[in-house]
Amino acid sequence: MTKYLIINADDCGMAPGVNQAIIELHQAGVVQSTSLMVNMPGFREAAPRLINIPTLGVGLHFNLSSGSPIAPASWVPSLVDEEGRFSEELDWDEQDIMLELKAQMNRLLTAGIKPTHIDSHRFIQDRKNVCRPMIVMARSMNLPMRRTGWEPALNMHLPPGVDKFYAHAYFEEGGKDILMENLRSIPHGTSELICHPGYVDEYLENECTWTDVREIEFAVLNDPEVLETIHALKIRLINYSHLRYSSGISRRIIY
Numbered sequence: 647m648t649k650y651l652i653i654n655a656d657d658c659g660m661a662p663g664v665n666q667a668i669i670e671l672h673q674a675g676v677v678q679s680t681s682l683m684v685n686m687p688g689f690r691e692a693a694p695r696l697i698n699i700p701t702l703g704v705g706l707h708f709n710l711s712s713g714s715p716i717a718p719a720s721w722v723p724s725l726v727d728e729e730g731r732f733s734e735e736l737d738w739d740e741q742d743i744m745l746e747l748k749a750q751m752n753r754l755l756t757a758g759i760k761p762t763h764i765d766s767h768r769f770i771q772d773r774k775n776v777c778r779p780m781i782v783m784a785r786s787m788n789l790p791m792r793r794t795g796w797e798p799a800l801n802m803h804l805p806p807g808v809d810k811f812y813a814h815a816y817f818e819e820g821g822k823d824i825l826m827e828n829l830r831s832i833p834h835g836t837s838e839l840i841c842h843p844g845y846v847d848e849y850l851e852n853e854c855t856w857t858d859v860r861e862i863e864f865a866v867l868n869d870p871e872v873l874e875t876i877h878a879l880k881i882r883l884i885n886y887s888h889l890r891y892s893s894g895i896s897r898r899i900i901y
Contacts, residue, residue, distance in 0.1 A: 703885025
């Protein structure tokens with residue numbers, strides 16, 4: 647069997663500096679997949695750039711944690727605080743979640759982007775009332791969905807996903823060593839490894855506490871040794887668009 651790896655850069659659309667770092671890592675041959683936040687300040691700058699990079703797979707990074715909803719706040723009252731912004735401290739209603747999920751997906755499609763998959767910001771799919779709508783959306787659109795391994799047990803047929811998931815932070819001390827260890831442990835079959843690269847700009851500083859650490863992670867991933875190791879280990883880098891499924895159950899990879 648072959649080792650297939652999706653290196654997905656999360657948080658595209660959060661800020662222009664994040665978009666730029668992700669695109670540079672794609673041009674360097676490392677990142678083949680990203681997931682886009684459609685309600686954040688960098689979305690309008692990201693969308694036209696991504697359309698012109700067909701080799702970079704783009705999924706929906708479903709977000710209920712940062713910024714404000716795409717749907718009118720009055721339509722999704724359980725998702726927003728008094729200022730109309732998302733809050734993870736609230737008791738989210740599943741109908742509101744589905745309405746906002748549809749609104750975010752519609753914004754992605756309206757921008758001219760054909761999504762390769764669905765995943766979630768801050769792993770909110772570990773909540774039942776978030777995971778269920780995401781599964782329904784993914785299956786209705788015949789899209790894969792990120793499998794973290796932390797999803798709740800649901801009596802539902804799951805969308806396609808990879809066999810193994812890596813969710814480490816590479817900006818911490820020894821981050822490069824952790825990344826190299828992960829690459830050496832990639833099994834046969836399909837895996838996903840996520841990362842959070844970025845350049846600090848005014849938008850990022852206003853929206854997120856992860857600022858300078860994104861530049862550290864970018865430097866780790868941009869180290870030539872990373873791609874050299876991937877090639878030496880005969881790992882094939884793919885994105886979610888390379889996954890094809892028959893009958894919704896059996897998996898095969900087509901190029």
